[in-house]
Amino acid sequence: MRLIRSILKGGVYPPDGTRAARNHPTWNAMIPARCVVPLLQHAGSPARRHVDVGQHVEEGTVIGASHGYESARVHAPIPGVVTEITRLTLADGRESKAVVIELDGEFQQLGKSIQPRAWRGWKNSRIREEIFHAGVVGLGGEGIPSHVKYSPPENGLVEWLIINGCESEPYLSNDYSLLRERPQQIVEAVEILSRLFSPRRAVIALTTHTRAASSGLRKAITAADARVQLQHLDDKYPQGDEHTLVRAVSGRAVRGAASVTQAGCMVVNVGTAVAVYEAVVLGKPLVERTLTVGGNAIARPANLKVRIGASIGNLIEECGGFKHAPRKIVIGGPMRGHAVADLSQPVTKLTTGVLALTEDELYTVPETACVHCGRCVRACPMGLEPVLLHLMIGQGDHRAVKEAGIFDCTECGCCGFICPSGIPLVDQLKQAKSWVRHEESDDGE
Amino acid sequence: MTGSDRVELDSSRLIVAGSPQIHDVLSTKSLNWYLVVAVLPAALWGVVQFGLPAVAVLLTGVATATLTEAVIPKRVGSVADGNAVAIGLVMSLMFPPEAPLLLVAASAAFAIVVVKWAFGGLGHAILNPAIAGRVLAQSLDPQAMNRFSMPVALGDRAMDEGHTAAAMIREMAEGLTPLERLQHLEYPRTAFDETITAWLNGSVLEPLGIHLPGGYIDPFIGIAPGGIGEVSVLLLLVGSAFLIGKRVVAWHVPLAVFIGFAGGIAAWGGHAFGTGFFSGDVLFHSLHGGIVFLMFFCATDNTAAPVTPGGMMVYGVLIGLSAALLRLYGLYAEGLAVAVLVVSFFVPLIDYLTKPVRFGFSRRNGEPRLYKPRG
């Protein structure tokens, strides 16, 4: 039994929600007859449109080309005809062009078994290229294009390769379903990534919630004779955040504003690891992902394998629709996710979950004045004082706000979750970040 | 799932808000009401022991606070948020059972109008209203505020000075421990105390080499004169366990107050009575005179407390220390709540000096941590 380590300070224990979905096998969602595929499905700049209206596409045809430094390719999730190029507002508020594809024609890959490719003979540059071609991005929700993240860091080496099997948020169990159902692929992905980075140690980090997957993983590790260890961690939120995870596994802490690569660590989410496996070993582009459909309003919560571009309404329908009236439809997890009022929102590479929450789950708290309870201070995993930031923002003092560490805030949501006065602290902090940047550029002139 | 179980989506009822999308179960409202629930057992005990006068004091305190809150014109907050009830109740529980009702009413009104609302209401006050009310009463009528009636359990052996044990032992010749003093004064003790003490000694403590003198069980159960809600240490501990279990109060402040108080009493408790330094009777002073109430229900009030965990510890220790010194050398042995008010003035300073170490920063020099890559 390995030692259970945890985030040292801060964090909260949000309710488990419907991780009920976790123990059912993942099922393949129906292939949508119509896909709306945004060209911005990652952090950075949007892909450039590569198809025209009326054009016929195959499954996996590149419809958006990586454009600019931080950008990723976008592929057609289904074969068909491009019927429309639209604009839409994504769940996270960003605007994006989207390619609409109506299903038509034959699937080339679906249901056919693919011969694994002998990647071990390849150079690292070839492996990176495959990852780039497949349009892999971080599937934990952050969405940094993987070829950017995996390009050799300027300041040197990756000492720790950490596969994040911690489940980024409560309610979600999509990472767990992959850990349980695809241990061999994950272990092979670790081998691929170890080839890229030659880390001193490779670790798959699990929490109390995902540790039931450890026996399968252990078997896969032994079978492949891979150099990777399992690490069990406490299930406090936000254990799955890069910074707190790196702290718990390697003992190193870097400030929120800095990348964990500065501590010699590379964190890869299990979903991303599976995508890397598919890209490198199977040569498959990223056109589907696993996500959790959950929340008490959903009749049959489940983990689904879904084509990018399917509408969330269809997924909810496939899970039996609503059994209670939902008060919030959330894309992502409950702590960082975005509430939407529109079931036509498409699934993107960043969609970790679709939640329909009932009134009883929300515990909406009316906003009152801060009562000075210090809960937000105790909850902040970054060691910030949200109450102080809140006051400074109110006073309009952008230098003090910056000094107090606003850019170290990872927007984890702990402070807003816990504040008994219902102050929308996270909203304020997010807005204040752009405000501080703006004021600073004014100061600079 | 059959069709009839399905609920159709009513988009007009969907909330679109920023993250996080869910909230913790606690709100300011539930915090207040949990506090009220937590003091109820001790309050009921006080009512049983001190009878109708105690009921009158509690009702006056709560009613005045609530009514005052209700008539104050304001934009936010209401009686339903429980804050006024909590203030009125906590304040009047610190009053002697036979306190003049006019004094109770005046203090409650002062707490709400001046201390809470003059600064803009819940969250804006800089002092704890309940404590400020108690302290006001103390300064308006110190005589009445230091005259305590005997609980019914000791009733037939009433001492007519109207002093609590903590106050009585101060009026004695040098060189005796608190318990010896009480014995000397023929302070009453119940048969129950004797029985339990004997049993404890016989079956638990003596095998461990400890001997417990008689006289500690009565105040632990709550058979002692004192503030209405302050006497039953046992029921106060039950209420506090509930509060901590429900995460209404953090453990930092109560623990720190106890450390400060115990340390202060241990160091000076004997000195004050002529038995030298470091011979104080911590147990005696913890069981008598409302320190447990202070620790869990006054010092933990958020209004005036620091927001950092480190600050809470410093704040608590300072409160405990000042309470110990007030107990030993102050004008009155009761009414230690004033210690909270005094320490409150240092809170901005405490908060400033106890900033949490930020994640990824060095504790030593406060600079961001850097790691050198190793090859």
Ligand code: SF4
């Ligand atoms: S959202 Fe930012 S300030 Fe709030 S708890 Fe998380 S890191 Fe701290």
Ligand code: SF4
């Ligand atoms: S949690 Fe909310 S009420 Fe408590 S100190 Fe922080 S901002 Fe104020």
